[in-house]
Amino acid sequence: MIEASVVIPGETSPRVAATGDTVDLLRKLWSDNGPLMFHQSGGCCDGSSPMCYPDGDFITSDNDILLGVLDIGDGGESRPIDFWMSREQFEYWSHTFLTIDVVKGRGSGFSLEAPEGVRFMIRSRLMAEATPFA
Amino acid sequence: MTVYAAPGTPEALVTFKPRYEHWIGGEWVAPVKGQYFEDISPVTGKPFAEVARGTAEDIDAALDAAHKAAPAWGRTSATERAAVLNRMADVIDANIELLAVAETWDNGKPVREPINADLPLAADHFRYFASAIRAQDGDHAELDHDTVAYQFHEPLGVVGQIIPWNFPILMAVWKLAPALAAGNAIVLKPAEQTPVSILVLIELIGDILPPGVVNIVNGFGVEAGKPLASSPRIRKIAFTGETSTGRLIMQYASANLIPVTLELGGKSPNIFFKDIADEDDAFYDKAQEGFTLFAFNQGEVCTAPSRALIHKPIYDSFLSTVVERTRKAVQGNPLDTDTQVGAQASNDQLEKILSYIDIGKQEGATVALGGERADLGGEFAEGYYVQPTIFEGNNRMRLFQEEIFGPVVAVTSFEDYDDAIAIANDTLYGLGAGVWSRNGNVAYRAGRDIQAGRVWVNNYHAYPAGAAFGGYKSSGIGRENNKLALDHYQQVKNMLVSYSENAQGFF
Numbered sequence: 292m293i294e295a296s297v298v299i300p301g302e303t304s305p306r307v308a309a310t311g312d313t314v315d316l317l318r319k320l321w322s323d324n325g326p327l328m329f330h331q332s333g334g335c336c337d338g339s340s341p342m343c344y345p346d347g348d349f350i351t352s353d354n355d356i357l358l359g360v361l362d363i364g365d366g367g368e369s370r371p372i373d374f375w376m377s378r379e380q381f382e383y384w385s386h387t388f389l390t391i392d393v394v395k396g397r398g399s400g401f402s403l404e405a406p407e408g409v410r411f412m413i414r415s416r417l418m419a420e421a422t423p424f425a
Numbered sequence: 426m427t428v429y430a431a432p433g434t435p436e437a438l439v440t441f442k443p444r445y446e447h448w449i450g451g452e453w454v455a456p457v458k459g460q461y462f463e464d465i466s467p468v469t470g471k472p473f474a475e476v477a478r479g480t481a482e483d484i485d486a487a488l489d490a491a492h493k494a495a496p497a498w499g500r501t502s503a504t505e506r507a508a509v510l511n512r513m514a515d516v517i518d519a520n521i522e523l524l525a526v527a528e529t530w531d532n533g534k535p536v537r538e539p540i541n542a543d544l545p546l547a548a549d550h551f552r553y554f555a556s557a558i559r560a561q562d563g564d565h566a567e568l569d570h571d572t573v574a575y576q577f578h579e580p581l582g583v584v585g586q587i588i589p590w591n592f593p594i595l596m597a598v599w600k601l602a603p604a605l606a607a608g609n610a611i612v613l614k615p616a617e618q619t620p621v622s623i624l625v626l627i628e629l630i631g632d633i634l635p636p637g638v639v640n641i642v643n644g645f646g647v648e649a650g651k652p653l654a655s656s657p658r659i660r661k662i663a664f665t666g667e668t669s670t671g672r673l674i675m676q677y678a679s680a681n682l683i684p685v686t687l688e689l690g691g692k693s694p695n696i697f698f699k700d701i702a703d704e705d706d707a708f709y710d711k712a713q714e715g716f717t718l719f720a721f722n723q724g725e726v727c728t729a730p731s732r733a734l735i736h737k738p739i740y741d742s743f744l745s746t747v748v749e750r751t752r753k754a755v756q757g758n759p760l761d762t763d764t765q766v767g768a769q770a771s772n773d774q775l776e777k778i779l780s781y782i783d784i785g786k787q788e789g790a791t792v793a794l795g796g797e798r799a800d801l802g803g804e805f806a807e808g809y810y811v812q813p814t815i816f817e818g819n820n821r822m823r824l825f826q827e828e829i830f831g832p833v834v835a836v837t838s839f840e841d842y843d844d845a846i847a848i849a850n851d852t853l854y855g856l857g858a859g860v861w862s863r864n865g866n867v868a869y870r871a872g873r874d875i876q877a878g879r880v881w882v883n884n885y886h887a888y889p890a891g892a893a894f895g896g897y898k899s900s901g902i903g904r905e906n907n908k909l910a911l912d913h914y915q916q917v918k919n920m921l922v923s924y925s926e927n928a929q930g931f932f
Contacts, residue, residue: 330669333853334899335690335727336589336616338667339777339827349669350676377668379853379899383826387784396773397465397618399590400670401646401654405617406462406478410773415784415823 292390295359295374304420307359307374309391313411316393317343317363320403321370327403329391330355331376331384331413337399341374341391341411344403349375356381358389387415429526429536429760431804432466432473439527444475445624447483447643450490451636457482462645464621467533467768468759470807476620479644481652487612487640488658491583494637495610499580506606507555513630514551517544520629524622528594529759531622533768533809534722536760539594546888547598550906553890557908558606571925577918580608581660584914585653587646587674588623589665590616590770591725591830597623600663601639603910612640612659614650618771646670657681661914664688665727668899686903686913688727688896690828691856694849695719695730695885696839696871698862702739708883712861715885716747719834720754720766720813725774727900728857730885732825733836734848740838744817748794751813756799766832768808775809778831781824782814790818790835820848828854842867846874855897859885878904 293314295307309317321327326346332338342349351357355375364370374391376384392414398405430436444461446453456477463472477483498506517524525539534543565575586600593615604611615623620643627641642649654662655677664674665688678685701712719730735743759767769775775798782796795814800806813832816824824835839845849858855877862868862883872880878895881887888894893907903913 332667332669333690333827334667334671335688335828335830336591336666337670337773338690338830339781340667340773342669342673344673349673380668383821383823383853387823394773394776396776397771398773399616399618399646400666401651401673403647405645406648408462412773412777412780414780415787417787 293361293363295361298357298359304418305359306418307361307389307391309361309363310393312393313391314363316404316407316409317361317372318365321363324403326370327372329372329374331374331380332400333377333380339413340402341413342400342402343411344401346373351375354378386418388418390414390416427762428758429522431760432526432530437526438523439530439625441474441527441621441625445621445643446477447479447487448624448627448631448639448641449483449487450493450640451631451634454486456480457486462617464531465771466530467770467809468530469804470772470809473530474621476643479614479642479649483642483644484612484649484652484656487642488583488656490637490640491610491612492658494635495580495582498610498635498638499582499608501608503558503561506608507559509633510551510555510602510606512633514548514555516630516633517548517551517626521545524594524626526760527622527625529767531619532590532593532770533759535764535767537762537764538722540762543592543595546890547595550598550602550890554602554606557911561908561911571923573922573924575920575922577920578607578911579916579918581914581916582609583659584609584611584661584663585656585659586611586613587650587654587662587664587666588613588615590618591722591727593619593622594626596665599905603905604914605638607911607914609914610638612642612653614642614644614653617643617645654678655680659683661685663913671901684913687901688856688903688905689899689901690727691854691877691896691900692732692826692828692852693728693730693857693859693877694732694734694852694875695859696734696845696849696861697736697739697743698845698864698867699736699738700863701861702743703863708863711883713747713750715859715861716834717751717754718886720751720832721886723767723769723811724832725770725830726886727828728879728886729830730857730859731829731834732820733834734839734845735836736845737838737840744793744836748815751794751815754813756810756812757801758805766813768810769831770809772809774830775811778811778829778833781827781829781831781833785816785818785822785824785835788818788822788824790816790822790824793817793836820851826852842871846871850876853899856900857881
């Protein structure tokens with residue numbers, strides 16, 4: 292399990308983590324595709340799942356918020372992966388800690404892992420530090 | 426009651442091929458890289474066919490075929506194209522049971538749905554657009570005595586379409602029908618969860634279309650969908666799915682300066698005003714069914730009524746009644762026509778739904794019904810089944826804010842009309858909504874105040890061709906299911922003609 296760095300000004304605890312299986316898969320995807328990024332999706336079908344793209348392929352804007360940076364570097368050099376979400380979606384998600392897991396599946400969307408026969412998905416827990424429904 | 430034989434057994438109505446290639450230029454074409462992936466039936470969790478795993482090379486071949494076919498197809502008369510659409514509708518009608526079994530095996534939905542909804546609607550959709558294109562006029566304006574502006578509709582040329590997995594055939598037809606009617610050639614990418622049923626359909630209707638007018642390339646989003654969406658050789662891209670991919674597709678389209686239509690889902694409120702319970706009559710029964718429709722198609726509908734808002738004075742009585750009604754929903758073999766709730770479409774979908782049930786419980790929502798994976802045992806033990814689930818909570822919970830795409834409804838109460846509308850509109854999305862009231866004024870006002878593209882009043886989950894369908898807010902751009910959709914697949918040619926013999930006088 293790897294926890295993402297704290298990047299939101301004023302916050303002291305991480306908001307995102309990746310399971311061991313996720314980290315292994317990300318390392319493979321990184322060696323196949325180069326640097327990576329996540330954008331958390333919403334909406335229909337495969338929505339509510341994190342989408343993994345080649346870094347920079349998805350253009351973020353001021354209307355997105357960076358929730359953390361996962362470093363999947365394996366002892367050597369750093370391999371940072373940004374985890375993004377739209378700000379309007381974060382207003383409804385801000386009280387939950389997000390763990391990126393991997394399950395067997397087919398995906399959809401343009402997330403990089405789908406051809407491996409697996410899909411990233413989010414497991415959530417309430418954050419002790421955040422007030423739900425504030 | 427009918428139980429259809431499972432594909433792969435001797436009595437089965439449909440026999441899947443062991444391997445499906447791409448449909449390009451009116452024939453089956455092997456994938457350039459020679460790779461295939463397994464199509465898994467959600468009914469059993471087991472693979473049943475191999476499907477071509479398309480890549481950019483296959484998309485290019487499909488685009489070549491489409492570009493070859495587009496000019497002649499675009500020049501056919503509306504009469505000819507309407508005849509083609511009507512013939513495809515007739516073939517669907519003649520093969521409803523076969524296609525329904527294929528759809529159920531690919532998607533997991535209870536077979537009574539494709540028999541009574543998906544497939545009759547698909548056939549009617551082709552017929553609607555056959556009529557719409559024949560009834561479509563251009564227009565002209567006499568700008569002055571000698572000058573006339575003519576507006577002609579012309580096809581865009583070659584368009585790309587990316588289809589979701591929840592209604593694999595019907596959603597494909599929603600996109601194919603207006604595009605074909607308008608005279609475009611198409612490269613279509615089905616969802617990788619449900620790649621086969623649309624190929625069973627094309628086996629039946631493929632020879633009605635000129636080669637290359639419809640091309641189908643299967644594969645994964647990143648390998649086949651992305652090269653299609655980002656290709657400079659399409660004049661438009663249409664997509665149904667989720668928001669990140671929707672944004673990404675718009676970004677690709679911006680690089681090519683092409684139009685986009687997007688349908689990105691919702692979190693649709695279903696509002697029950699207290700007067701529905703004034704009588705215990707047929708209408709009250711209808712309203713109860715309107716609640717339980719959250720479990721229709723296992724909740725895998727972009728417009729699923731996944732937030733139920735119940736007026737406080739009737740909250741307890743109405744909720745207890747609909748919990749009992751939902752408890753009676755029959756979950757079982759999707760090929761049994763008595764089954765009302767089938768399997769979720771994929772393992773990742775199953776896992777995601779269970780993760781939402783988990784966060785719902787953590788957030789303090791209470792389970793009024795269900796809340797677990799359903800184990801049907803036997804041959805279905807490894808299928809992807811979830812119990813119809815009713816949660817009580819409040820609108821700030823993530824259960825109320827995200828499209829779970831499962832048979833899960835989040836229920837809350839409201840104080841008065843203003844409270845109902847405020848809760849209904851407190852969402853990122855605006856695709857569907859339901860309003861239930863015996864008071865026409867209340868129902869009308871609520872229908873207009875809810876920010877959603879489709880508001881069902883005293884009904885739900887009806888999708889007749891002719892009723893425009895599309896989203897407000899983050900639910901997307903554009904309209905389908907209505908002649909308005911022709912606009913998304915047509916250029917407007919203005920020909921400005923002078924009938925004067927005289928120079929303008931500038932030079």
